[in-house]
Amino acid sequence: MAKSSTLRRRRLSRRLRELREAAGLTAAHVTAEARRRGKGKWSRGKLTRIENNEWLRPSIIDVEALLDIYAVTDPADREAYATLTKEARNTGWWVGYADVLGKGAYVGLELEAATIRTYEALVIPGLLQTEGYAQAITRGHGVTDEADIERYVEARMARKQILAPGSSGPQVWAIIDEAALRKIPAEIRPEQVQHLINVQRPTLRVQILPDTAGLHPATAGSFSILDFLDDPPVVYREDVMSQLFYEDPVEIAHCEMVYRHVQAAALSVPDSQAFLENMLNE
The missing domain is CATH 3.30.870 (Endonuclease; Chain A)
Known part of the structure; x- marks a missing residue:
């Protein structure tokens, strides 16, 4: 079966939202922390757009920044997110x-x-x-x-x-x-x-x-x-x-x-x- 970048973006958005909720963090807190760490550009509402799947080509830098904040340190887990992000960036016919x-x-x-x-x-x-x-x-x-x-x-x-x-x-x-x-x-x-x-x-x-x-x-x-x-x-x-x-x-x-x-x-x-x-x- 062909892989759908649309479905991958939807899946990535959902999983990132679930990570934040599991960590008990608000979107405002995560945005402020991402700004403090200086990895990627984080405007107000950006995280909400990410979690609502309102993006076309997910940024690997942004996803890595969120994984850092959510304390996702296992190499296998991070590699899985990296693969999912790359697949979500592909374009379909x-x-x-x-x-x-x-x-x-x-x-x-x-x-x-x-x-x-x-x-x-x-x-x-x-x-x-x-x-x-x-x-x-x-x-x-x-x-x-x-x-x-x-x-x-x-x-x-x-x-x-x-x-x-x-x-x-x-x-x-x-x-x-x-x-x-x-x-x-x-x-x-x-x-x-x-x-x-x-x-x-x-x-x-x-x-x-x-x-x-x-x-x-x-x-x-x-x-x-x-x-x-x-x-x-x-x-x-x-x-x-x-x-x-x-x-x-x-x-x-x-x-x-x-x-x-x-x-x-x-x-x-x-x-x-x-x-x-x-x-x-x-």
Whole structure:
């Protein structure tokens, strides 16, 4: 499995926060001590940004300074932190698509997720989109320049490599609202619907939430739950202005409960297959 620098930064931030809390130190005290020792530049709020994972390329000097303050002296432990910091400084393939993906925070997490559970209310999940659908939805977002459209589609197709046969990518469980299917343009609907049928396998399942299910707990909108082997889960949502990540255990538990209710309201996997096949025959 490829290593995600995004996940490594998140892990490093979490572990540094845990070290400070275990030492019983406040952020203000640590900042003052780092300044006194003169290792790195420490402005007000810097440590908070580090612990909130609001950094792009972690500084090895900063991490070493914190390890000194937290009395981490074991050579093996310090070497592990040095390795983690170096991995967190790497750049992923998505950096080349920063013009269309921004910081690529979600893509970086998606890369190393063990499982992805997603509910989509109005669009087909990105990992399950055909090239034709990706083009159509990009135009639907108001992009008119053909070169820009091509960049968006290239990035979307590159993301799908984690699901390529033989890859060690995540297990995916996607619940797609019937509304998303009905919004697929007629000229590309057969190809996209057929793709949803073809991708089904033990590690990738698709369920359809029909209109007949009525109101349900996820009427507030789409979301994804990403689980990792060695890190806490993350819930991801996005709107027209921003990407949102939820990591608080209470928030995670709530979203997991919502997902279970939506999954129970959706058609079974075999019935969802039949639903999709019926769409092809309409």
